[in-house]
Amino acid sequence: MHANWPSGKAKKDQSMKDVESIINVISELRSFKNELNVSPGSFIDISINKIAKKNKTLMTNNEIILKKLGRINNFFDHDQQKPSATLVISGDIFKIYFDENVDLNLIKENLLKRQNKYQEEMDKISQRLSNKGFTDRAPKNIVEQEKTNYSNLKDDIKKISLTIESL
Amino acid sequence: MSKSKGNVIDPLDLIEKYSADALRFTLLSMASPGTDVKLSEDRVKGYRNFLNKLWNANNFLITNECDFNKTDRIPKTTLNINKWIYSELIQTKDKIEKNLKDYRFDEAAKNAYQFAWHSYCDWYIELSKTILFSDDEKSKKEVKEVSAYIFKQILVILHPFIPFVTEKIWLKNKFDKSDKNFPNACELAIR
Numbered sequence: 001m002h003a004n005w006p007s008g009k010a011k012k013d014q015s016m017k018d019v020e021s022i023i024n025v026i027s028e029l030r031s032f033k034n035e036l037n038v039s040p041g042s043f044i045d046i047s048i049n050k051i052a053k054k055n056k057t058l059m060t061n062n063e064i065i066l067k068k069l070g071r072i073n074n075f076f077d078h079d080q081q082k083p084s085a086t087l088v089i090s091g092d093i094f095k096i097y098f099d100e101n102v103d104l105n106l107i108k109e110n111l112l113k114r115q116n117k118y119q120e121e122m123d124k125i126s127q128r129l130s131n132k133g134f135t136d137r138a139p140k141n142i143v144e145q146e147k148t149n150y151s152n153l154k155d156d157i158k159k160i161s162l163t164i165e166s167l
Numbered sequence: 168m169s170k171s172k173g174n175v176i177d178p179l180d181l182i183e184k185y186s187a188d189a190l191r192f193t194l195l196s197m198a199s200p201g202t203d204v205k206l207s208e209d210r211v212k213g214y215r216n217f218l219n220k221l222w223n224a225n226n227f228l229i230t231n232e233c234d235f236n237k238t239d240r241i242p243k244t245t246l247n248i249n250k251w252i253y254s255e256l257i258q259t260k261d262k263i264e265k266n267l268k269d270y271r272f273d274e275a276a277k278n279a280y281q282f283a284w285h286s287y288c289d290w291y292i293e294l295s296k297t298i299l300f301s302d303d304e305k306s307k308k309e310v311k312e313v314s315a316y317i318f319k320q321i322l323v324i325l326h327p328f329i330p331f332v333t334e335k336i337w338l339k340n341k342f343d344k345s346d347k348n349f350p351n352a353c354e355l356a357i358r
Contacts (some may be wrong), residue, residue: 144347
């Protein structure tokens with residue numbers, strides 16, 4: 001195998017930023033489905049009514065790619081009169097309409113259950129951390145780990161609250 | 168690993184099962200300075216999957232009749248996805264060069280892995296499918312040339328880390344015939 005090491009310089013221009021934006025939208029849509037426990041293969045409809053004009057043009061120009069990789073059936077210019085979830089991507093508000101088979105109430109219920117479970121875990125950690133015997137005697141790294149777990153759970157609960165609000 | 172605990176992993180077994188390249192890439196990626204390598208079979212398995220991914224990406228290019236003959240220099244890029252992947256390649260190349268200079272072989276291996284798997288296979292190939300399966304012949308031609316060019320560069324940057332599989336794919340695609348930049352052994356002897 002004989003080859004020169006790659007060479008060259010590339011300047012970042014708007015076209016590359018556009019590709020990155022498209023990738024970001026698709027990634028966020030996939031993560032959102034995963035968060036809601038919706039099948040990744042299911043198709044959705046999207047309303048782009050409330051997104052910036054510049055980004056609306058970008059979406060329209062790349063409609064084929066977004067529809068294929070983001071598994072989107074329809075783009076709507078106006079909000080629809082049916083149950084939806086709200087997703088914020090880089091400051092733009094997207095309204096997502098799931099397949100009729102997706103039960104948003106069940107998703108909400110599951111998220112609430114998960115939130116309660118995290119809250120219970122958080123309370124236990126909080127009790128341990130307020131116990132002076134534990135904080136004085138336990139190895140420092142264990143105490144630190146407990147503090148990290150506490151803040152992670154707090155972040156998770158906040159995220160779940162935002163998702164529930166969006167439904 | 169401890170002999171008395173009996174949890175020793177024999178590298179020869181791993182090579183037999185997952186290939187020398189998979190083990191080599193695993194050890195390189197995990198060997199951060201100042202830390203012990205916590206080797207597990209699952210890690211080697213993961214990097215074996217990476218080699219499969221490369222192999223499959225090459226098969227995808229062959230199936231879609233991508234042009235391996237025009238890979239000496241970057242073809243003219245007009246499509247956004249082609250400009251983007253080229254810029255990603257140059258950024259990755261710069262990062263790898265810096266990490267190799269700093270003896271951070273683990274980071275350099277990770278940079279190459281990230282680019283090959285995530286930027287190229289996960290995104291570029293997926294994005295390019297919409298063009299490859301369309302009727303736009305001009306764009307199709309550009310994608311076929313750029314995808315082959317970038318894949319050749321991936322083989323070059325990965326060759327120090329996984330020499331066997333990259334060599335195999337390189338020879339399969341007959342890349343040596345198209346590369347006129349590097350002088351061959353006979354030319355060097357004459358000089």
